[in-house]
Amino acid sequence: MKQIYRQRQSARPAPHAGEPTSGPLTPEELQLAARNHSMPLEALRRDITPPGLHYVLTHFDIPDIDAASWHLQVKGAVERSLELSLAALKKDPAISIPVTLECAGNGRSLLKPRPLSQPWILEAVGTAEWTGVPLAYLLAKAGVLPDAVEVVFTGADDGIQGGVRQRYARSLPIREAMRPDVVLAYRMNGSELPPQHGYPLRLVVPGWYGMTSVKWLESIDVVTVPFTGYQQQPAYRYQDSADDAGTPVSRIRIRSLMVPPGIPDFFTRNRVLPRGPVMLTGRAWSGHGAVTRVEVGIDGKWATAQLEKPAGPFAWCKWTLPWVADPGEHELACRATDATGATQPLGQNWNYQGMGNNLVQRVRVTVD
């Protein structure tokens, strides 16, 4: 596998990572899986996910930023541009908000055929309490001009994707950017932002998939025409094929996950548990509205779980269902519904980039 560190014959990478495949996992996917870590499902037990358990996706390298010389620029279609140090930002009014973030590509490796990119299984999720300045406060300070349509956020992370040299950048429509709960965060779970979560400053957009919450933020640019950078398009779109213009990925689709009960086998991760009463538990979340129902399937029969009140409107909600496990092999599943009536599909919702997959999780267990 030494060749995975070697350049291709051509120094110019293909525009896309490649056609979806039904073949085995590739060394490139393993490299991404080794870099980008997911949340072990037993961490669903916690309301708040600590660094190291919270999922992380970094497109390029984690930048090495000296906070003392770092500045945030606010510019573009504004009455006055701003240049703010971290110390200055910390003097502005701050809010703290618990937010469930999920990678838009979560579940990708379960798709058939499999889009070639970060091969998430199920666990690219986490919930943290983010503290910082409301974006709307800074935008009001700068004075957004009437012809503004979007706000573009650019990070310090620099690399090549789809043949395009870029710094990671994404935009938000003005109406989303002006929401009172969108935060420029410099603290995670009460501590300084860890390097891999965007130190010294990141955007957090509650309810949207993680690609929107730009890390290592350096500039905020108010624009009068929609942004068309690589990460806005062609990336992060629901497409039927490479030729389909598709629609943009935005809010998180309804999803639930279960803490796999019992104990695991090291290699296969097969689960074993003793017969008798066991409390099945997990979390459910949606970026479209409150979670209204979680059903738990036991060998194909569905029962309604009890829901706890979440820590906030964009934080996951805990669910529980008692079960009396009887000896044998069982298949457990969980399926959530949100206030819009949206529910998780039982079959895959395939798309070309492997985005927004919220297929019902299934856990096989052996009860002895």
Next chain:
Amino acid sequence: MKQIYRQRQSARPAPHAGEPTSGPLTPEELQLAARNHSMPLEALRRDITPPGLHYVLTHFDIPDIDAASWHLQVKGAVERSLELSLAALKKDPAISIPVTLECAGNGRSLLKPRPLSQPWILEAVGTAEWTGVPLAYLLAKAGVLPDAVEVVFTGADDGIQGGVRQRYARSLPIREAMRPDVVLAYRMNGSELPPQHGYPLRLVVPGWYGMTSVKWLESIDVVTVPFTGYQQQPAYRYQDSADDAGTPVSRIRIRSLMVPPGIPDFFTRNRVLPRGPVMLTGRAWSGHGAVTRVEVGIDGKWATAQLEKPAGPFAWCKWTLPWVADPGEHELACRATDATGATQPLGQNWNYQGMGNNLVQRVRVTVD
């Protein structure tokens, strides 16, 4: 890939994960890569690795421990058994020590054929400052009896490996256990131990591969016959074949790694950098003695790097070498030597479990 959550036909797993393979990556390896995270190589820039960047291997699930009711037992061939709360342990004298930990299976996925287990590439390493009670202090308090030969450490993590139900347990010879720098740590980098690093208490054995530093520690058992639990044997041995009794894995072999220069391509991780001067840098470490030399290979020509003084005798040491990059494709490499004269091999040192691999790292870059 739904079948990766399914039991095999037989509920009894095979005694070993399987024969080494030359085939493609398996879904089981991807599951392990998704759970167990490595250190992105750009984090080699840091003396101390924060949680979330430091590598983590958990054989089973991360246990959910209530520190208020948790106790550490010290028992076996001692004059008096001890049962200590976390609060009591924190009243004992504490030491802080910077330690480089590396997984014994680091580099496994690069081996040909490839042993089937956690598919580390190169990055299963990290350096943290661990704070806690010296093990020797507690053992002295308990009074080790003269016929003691080993100390067995058992964690709270519970599962099945090689067909054996077990709690994770490993032993140390008495002479190693009595070293003044072996620590029962309750702090990592000055903060409370994170869940995935062994909260509320873990062992840290400087110089030994990570499997020795038992996490979620619950009992310390002084024994008069050598321990033969699963993780001592058959696991963690240098074996030529499944039938070879082999020799135990212990101290970390000399190794160096480089921060890949330039910027990456998202999918291939191919590196590109501009022509001109660049400082190549990385870290080197050994559990057998001080690092005495790091050589950097540029297209097969070796030059000696400058070494910095490490933070402690078991912490990695930084190396640097200036390079003037000229346009074209280049292969960079680094190779360290320690005080015993041991140096990293240029070809693979294959063994059946994929242990102790310290093959020279090679990084291909395109200079434009």
